[in-house]
Amino acid sequence: MARRITQVVQQSSGGGGTYEDPYDQPAFTVFTQDNGGASGFYSYTHRFDRHSFTFGSADGYGMYRTYSSHAPEFFNDNSGTTYFQTNGTPHSHNDYPSMTCCVGYLGHEYFNRVGTNSSNGGMIMQTRGSNYMSHSFTCVNPIVNETKQDWAWYQSENNNSSRTRTYYMPRSMQHMRQYDHSYGYAKGSYVDIPNKYSHSGVGTSCYNRKMQKIVVMEQNGGGYTWRPTIWHGVPNLRAIALNENVDYGNTDTYNSTSADNSSLKQWFTAANNAGGSQPWGASNGYTQYSNASGKPTNDGWEDQYRGCPVLCDNGKVVFFQMIPHNGAWVCRWDTNGNSEGNLRQWSGTTSYGREQGERFGMRWQVTSDGRYITAYCPYYYYGSGWLGMFIRVSDGKFLWDQSTDTTYGCQIAPIGKSSFMMHRNINADSGYGMYYTLQNMDHCFSQCSDGARISPNGNHFFTGESHSCIDTPYWSTAYPAMIPAMYNTHAFTTQVEGGRGTTEGTAKYDEFTTYE
Amino acid sequence: MALKYYLYRKDPSCILDEDENEILQPKDLDTGTTDDPNYVVIRQDLDDGVPLTNYKLNSAGDALEDVFAGKSTGVGGERETLEKETYSIPLGFAQLKESHSRSIKARCKDSLQDIEWKKERAQETDLLNGNNVAMTAYANEKKAIRDGNNAKEVELEAIAANDIEAMKSFNPDSFTGSNRQTN
Numbered sequence: 001m002a003r004r005i006t007q008v009v010q011q012s013s014g015g016g017g018t019y020e021d022p023y024d025q026p027a028f029t030v031f032t033q034d035n036g037g038a039s040g041f042y043s044y045t046h047r048f049d050r051h052s053f054t055f056g057s058a059d060g061y062g063m064y065r066t067y068s069s070h071a072p073e074f075f076n077d078n079s080g081t082t083y084f085q086t087n088g089t090p091h092s093h094n095d096y097p098s099m100t101c102c103v104g105y106l107g108h109e110y111f112n113r114v115g116t117n118s119s120n121g122g123m124i125m126q127t128r129g130s131n132y133m134s135h136s137f138t139c140v141n142p143i144v145n146e147t148k149q150d151w152a153w154y155q156s157e158n159n160n161s162s163r164t165r166t167y168y169m170p171r172s173m174q175h176m177r178q179y180d181h182s183y184g185y186a187k188g189s190y191v192d193i194p195n196k197y198s199h200s201g202v203g204t205s206c207y208n209r210k211m212q213k214i215v216v217m218e219q220n221g222g223g224y225t226w227r228p229t230i231w232h233g234v235p236n237l238r239a240i241a242l243n244e245n246v247d248y249g250n251t252d253t254y255n256s257t258s259a260d261n262s263s264l265k266q267w268f269t270a271a272n273n274a275g276g277s278q279p280w281g282a283s284n285g286y287t288q289y290s291n292a293s294g295k296p297t298n299d300g301w302e303d304q305y306r307g308c309p310v311l312c313d314n315g316k317v318v319f320f321q322m323i324p325h326n327g328a329w330v331c332r333w334d335t336n337g338n339s340e341g342n343l344r345q346w347s348g349t350t351s352y353g354r355e356q357g358e359r360f361g362m363r364w365q366v367t368s369d370g371r372y373i374t375a376y377c378p379y380y381y382y383g384s385g386w387l388g389m390f391i392r393v394s395d396g397k398f399l400w401d402q403s404t405d406t407t408y409g410c411q412i413a414p415i416g417k418s419s420f421m422m423h424r425n426i427n428a429d430s431g432y433g434m435y436y437t438l439q440n441m442d443h444c445f446s447q448c449s450d451g452a453r454i455s456p457n458g459n460h461f462f463t464g465e466s467h468s469c470i471d472t473p474y475w476s477t478a479y480p481a482m483i484p485a486m487y488n489t490h491a492f493t494t495q496v497e498g499g500r501g502t503t504e505g506t507a508k509y510d511e512f513t514t515y516e
Numbered sequence: 517m518a519l520k521y522y523l524y525r526k527d528p529s530c531i532l533d534e535d536e537n538e539i540l541q542p543k544d545l546d547t548g549t550t551d552d553p554n555y556v557v558i559r560q561d562l563d564d565g566v567p568l569t570n571y572k573l574n575s576a577g578d579a580l581e582d583v584f585a586g587k588s589t590g591v592g593g594e595r596e597t598l599e600k601e602t603y604s605i606p607l608g609f610a611q612l613k614e615s616h617s618r619s620i621k622a623r624c625k626d627s628l629q630d631i632e633w634k635k636e637r638a639q640e641t642d643l644l645n646g647n648n649v650a651m652t653a654y655a656n657e658k659k660a661i662r663d664g665n666n667a668k669e670v671e672l673e674a675i676a677a678n679d680i681e682a683m684k685s686f687n688p689d690s691f692t693g694s695n696r697q698t699n
Contacts, residue, residue: 035619035688076696080619080689087618088611089528092604093680325591347534349567350596380569381604404568406530406604458540462533467545477614 022368022491023047026114027415028423029122029483030434031097032086032474039066039075040473041121043114043485046416048470052114054121055473074126083110083127086478089425090409092350092381095359097481098409098425099383100376104363105143106152106173108483109134115486122483134359135181136173139203141166142308144393145210146370149489151241153207156180157200158305163192164200164216168241168264171486191246191264194272196288197227201305202354207237208311208393209370212283215311217319222304226292228317228333231271233283240264280315280335289317292331294342299324302353308364308375316396320389322362322377324353328387332396343451344400346387351378365484367418368492372441374412374420379404386410386422386462390454392445399444401454403462410462413484417492418442422461423482434470434480437461522580524556524573528607531568531580565589569599605680612683616672619688624665627695628658661693 023046033039040055056066056075065071078084082094090096097110107113110130112123125133139156143149152171155164167190169175179189193205197218204217204226214237215228240246249263259265274285298304307321317333327348332340354361362377371393379385385405391398403410408425415421419440426435439454439461447456454460472480523533523542532555533539542555560580562571567589571580583602587594634657638650668691675682689696 035615035622037618037622080687082612082684085615087615088608091608092600093608094612094684347564347568349569350591350600403532404530404534405525405532406569407528407607453535453537455537460533463540463542465545476618 020488020491020495022488022495023416024049025116025487025491026051026118026485027487028413028421028485029111029114030470030472031111031122031481031483032428032472032478033066033084034087034474034476034478035080035085037476038474041111041114041123041483042471042473043118043121044470046487052118052120053473054123074124078124078127081127083130084124086425086474086480089407089479090381090383091407095382096409096425096479098411098479099359100378100386100409100411101137101360101363101383102409103365103411103413103482103484104137105140105149105365106133106136106171107486108481109137109173109359110481111483113483113486116488131357131359132177132181133173134357136176137363138306138354138358138361139176139180141203142206142310142364142366142373142375143209144206144310144366144370144373145208145313146238146366147209147368147490147493148238149366149368149370150486151238152176153205153237153241154180154203155200155205156202158202158301159219159222160195160200161198161221162195164195164205164218166191166193166205168237168246169244170242189244189246189262190259191262191268192259193231193268196229196276196286201226201307204305204307204309206309206311206317207234208313209238211311211313212236213311215309215317217307217309219305224295224298224304226307226319226331228289228309228319228337230278230280230287230289230311230315230317231268232278232285232287233271235264235267287337289333289337290339292319293339294329294331295321296329296342296345297323297326299326300353301355302361306354306362308362308373310373310375310391310393310396312391312396313394314396318389318391318396318398320362320375322351322353322387323348324351324355324361325349327351327379328362328377330389330398330400332398343398344389346379346400346402348379348387349406350381352382353377365412365414365420367414367420367441368416368487368489369418370489371418372420372445376412378409380406383409386412388412390420390441390444392441397445397450399448399452399454401461405462408479409481411482412461413482414489416440417496420461423480424462424465425479425481426465426467428472428474428478428480429476431475432467433472434482435465435467436470437463437465519559519561522558522560522562522571524558524580526554526556526573529572529603531571534568567595567599569603570595601678605678609678609680609683612680612686613672613675616683616686616688617669620665620668620672620691623689623691623694623696624661627661627693630695631657631661657693664692664694667691 027046029043038057043051090099154167198220246264247262278285310318315335327346330344352360364375366373376388521539638654641650
């Protein structure tokens with residue numbers, strides 16, 4: 001079995017331990033499949049070296065086959081469905097794996113992704129499984145300033161008038177599907193956060209690891225008005241998620257545990273009792289901000305119950321929402337908790353949000369170092385085009401970008417330490433392969449003012465794509481899909497000397513330094 | 517209403533971008549120096565009430581025009597329906613048809629390969645029996661697969677132009693002699 005992390009025992013006197021090359025890990029996989037042709041998964045590292053692959057043909061005896069009666073059943077069952085075909089583009093009438101909304105923090109809705117230790121590329125699911133997995137994408141909560149992105153937290157219950165129900169577990173769409181949808185976590189492994197304003201949303205909370213605070217966005221019972229509540233001094237949610245134990249502080253009794261008395265629930269109860277109107281520097285209690293203002297228009301389920309909030313280090317909250325059929329918008333709260341109103345509105349046309357199915361709607365991705373996050377949605381119908389924003393977590397500065405493309409899907413993934421990669425699923429035929437652009441967030445945010453478009457040196461995410469360097473596993477008409485990988489994000493912080501500060505004006509090279 | 521820059525792609529046609537700031541003419545991705553003729557940058561004052569998807573390049577190639585002027589807007593409105601029927605569905609129809617055509621041939625090839633083992637058995641059977649009955653049956657089975665392929669292609673061609681639902685429900689794997697009758 002291949003192992004993909006380079007591990008070298010450090011010989012210098014300054015440190016010891018092992019060295020792991022963060023850029024030698026998988027970053028993304030390119031997938032193409034044609035019903036009657038070659039198909040497969042080619043995975044690439046953060047420096048675009050080849051990582052691993054799974055490849056087969058439609059009719060080759062004695063090899064891994066992706067189609068025909070001799071193929072594995074998942075492939076054979078689904079080779080004729082557009083969920084897994086790359087012979088078309090996602091416009092007004094079909095699911096394709098290249099849809100903008102197919103990718104997010106959890107990877108790709110339709111595929112099992114590759115991990116750091118993978119020796120082969122990805123693998124498809126059954127179409128049933130793909131629809132199941134989309135559930136996790138819908139309800140995963142944003143995480144920022146977290147370098148160890150191996151966990152996730154979720155909230156899936158919309159419009160409850162008293163609680164916001166949350167789940168904590170490994171970063172895996174399968175885990176969430178099983179425990180929430182199939183089990184309902186009946187033994188009390190969920191945690192209910194008391195609502196302070198009105199009703200719960202879906203996937204509308206954000207954990208800022210560095211500040212040890214969360215923001216829970218509540219809405220007024222489907223009335224399209226949102227309000228942030230900040231909870232201060234929150235316990236280490238990663239530890240809770242990866243120990244799979246919300247009852248971390250109590251004696252193990254192995255008896256049936258009530259959802260009302262787990263350790264984390266007790267913490268929220270105490271925080272609730274500590275009271276509201278706490279200052280930003282508080283380590284207990286909560287603070288309610290003002291209601292959102294300036295929402296340009298309303299549509300339905302997606303903007304009633306979903307959105308991406310980002311809790312920044314200085315107390316600002318930035319909130320992105322897709323408004324199906326109308327585009328998207330951004331609202332921000334200042335450091336005093338007052339709404340700054342509508343700071344950016346994207347115009348729209350017919351587009352599908354969560355109300356059309358869990359595989360549609362807004363998604364988010366975060367850089368490997370956790371310092372930048374992007375929230376985005378498709379522009380057109382099922383999932384072509386891209387509307388979205390990028391946020392610097394340190395201070396709440398945001399930039400935006402867009403493509404009003406009605407033909408191609410645009411899929412984004414973190415790459416390297418603090419960059420994003422944008423893939424546009426243009427036909428890979430004739431030796432062009434995968435089309436993509438890269439943008440380093442440090443550079444973008446140093447070049448563009450608050451609220452401006454991503455355009456360092458005049459380049460948007462959708463101009464000047466590279467091609468002809470990233471091969472795809474089919475060499476005729478193919479509109480590829482990209483599958484973000486799962487890798488050790490922490491290595492981009494611990495294995496790189498120095499680094500940039502997280503707040504503007506601070507000296508570089510004094511943060512994240514782990515070597516003498 | 518205000519003057520903005522618009523980036524228009526001719527094929528597949530749509531406005532790719534709008535910006536108050538100047539949009540640069542995309543360069544040919546192969547050379548990186550010459551203008552890409554598939555793109556046009558236009559500065560124009562468009563009606564905010566008209567979806568960008570309703571604007572297409574005029575015949576002179578120097579301005580955008582509302583191709584569904586006077587039609588109703590909103591979700592389910594005439595503009596939405598016409599845009600879908602005129603531009604989106606034909607594109608998807610053509611992509612699916614091309615794919616289905618390849619799939620029929622691939623399924624035929626796979627089905628023929630699937631029964632290759634019968635050839636040796638038929639040859640031996642005929643040798644023992646002193647006739648060609650088994651090989652004739654084998655040849656007929658292969659012919660049925662090829663005929664099934666051809667009939668399926670005729671069926672595909674018979675789908676009315678831009679009937680996207682019929683094209684989506686078309687099953688290229690299911691034909692007489694195919695080794696996979698259901699999808």
